[in-house]
Amino acid sequence: MSASQIIFYLISAFILGCGILAMTTRKIFRSAIWLLFSLVGVAALYFWMQVEFIAAVQIVVYVGGIVVLIIFSIFLTQQSGKEMPKPPLGRNIAAVLAVLFGFALTFLLINKYGFTDQGKAFDWSVNKIGTQMLNTGEQGFALPFEVVSILLLAAMVGCIVIAMRSKPEEK
Amino acid sequence: MSEIPVTHILFVSTALFFIGMYGLFTRRNMITMLMAIELILNSVNINFVVFNKYLYPEKLDGLFFTIFIITIAAAEAAVAIAIIINLYRSHHSIDVEDATEMKY
Numbered sequence: 629m630s631a632s633q634i635i636f637y638l639i640s641a642f643i644l645g646c647g648i649l650a651m652t653t654r655k656i657f658r659s660a661i662w663l664l665f666s667l668v669g670v671a672a673l674y675f676w677m678q679v680e681f682i683a684a685v686q687i688v689v690y691v692g693g694i695v696v697l698i699i700f701s702i703f704l705t706q707q708s709g710k711e712m713p714k715p716p717l718g719r720n721i722a723a724v725l726a727v728l729f730g731f732a733l734t735f736l737l738i739n740k741y742g743f744t745d746q747g748k749a750f751d752w753s754v755n756k757i758g759t760q761m762l763n764t765g766e767q768g769f770a771l772p773f774e775v776v777s778i779l780l781l782a783a784m785v786g787c788i789v790i791a792m793r794s795k796p797e798e799k
Numbered sequence: 800m801s802e803i804p805v806t807h808i809l810f811v812s813t814a815l816f817f818i819g820m821y822g823l824f825t826r827r828n829m830i831t832m833l834m835a836i837e838l839i840l841n842s843v844n845i846n847f848v849v850f851n852k853y854l855y856p857e858k859l860d861g862l863f864f865t866i867f868i869i870t871i872a873a874a875e876a877a878v879a880i881a882i883i884i885n886l887y888r889s890h891h892s893i894d895v896e897d898a899t900e901m902k903y
Contacts, residue, residue: 630802633802636803636808640807640811643811644815644818647818647819647838650838651821651831651834651838656828656830659834663834666838667837667841674848677852681862682844682862685869686844690841694837694876697877697880698834698880700880701830704887705887706893712831715825715827722824723821723824724821727817727820727821730820731814734813734817738806743805743809743853745804748857749856752859757866760863761863772867776870779874783875783877790878791884793888
């Protein structure tokens with residue numbers, strides 16, 4: 629077993645362990661911190677696959693943006709030390725069964741199909757990504773790029789409008 | 800690099816997806832449900848990158864999908880948290896069982 633394989637299995641165990649803890653711990657703040665570790669593990673998996681650009685985007689947006697936003701909203705909306713109520717036993721058993729059967733089905737499907745490695749080197753570079761992202765011709769992603777930028781603007785304005793406290797009559 | 804079969808990476812992302820589904824089924828707190836959705840989106844991202852890297856190494860479409868999914872996830876989390884804060888102001892609770900005015 630080579631070092632690369634050992635590192636892969638360590639990263640996978642880290643991601644899945646932190647994910648399970650994030651979904652089962654009963655304190656909401658700890659749940660957010662375990663989610664943060666799990667996302668860092670996913671970034672490590674991208675580093676292992678040598679797609680460093682996606683790993684950097686993952687760390688900047690998820691770890692630096694979304695988790696911080698979630699932690700802020702936890703502090704704004706509830707006591708972080710309070711334990712959440714346990715889910716009812718029936719719902720828990722049903723959820724575990726559904727998840728196990730779904731996992732088994734997908735596992736069997738993937739195993740049966742058996743994707744094979746093409747064996748070629750993956751040649752990406754930030755230069756290529758940038759050129760293709762803003763290219764309007766064949767294989768270009770200029771239109772989705774503009775649509776996503778409009779979506780981000782709409783989401784920003786929408787967030788401000790939704791979360792704004794409305795009391796104009798107090799003046 | 801190539802000693803790991805592609806299927807093993809896919810098993811990891813499948814397991815992450817179903818961990819997120821478990822959280823979505825059992826949790827009733829809106830913020831933790833949002834966290835479960837983030838885990839699910841991450842497993843999808845891993846799949847896109849793996850398929851691009853190992854099955855179509857001459858193209859870049861999977862990387863673009865991953866970048867767009869990460870962007871849209873950020874927008875979705877921001878809107879969801881704005882809605883949660885607004886709901887907390889009116890109901891003093893972010894449990895989904897407490898917000899049932901629009902049911903029926």
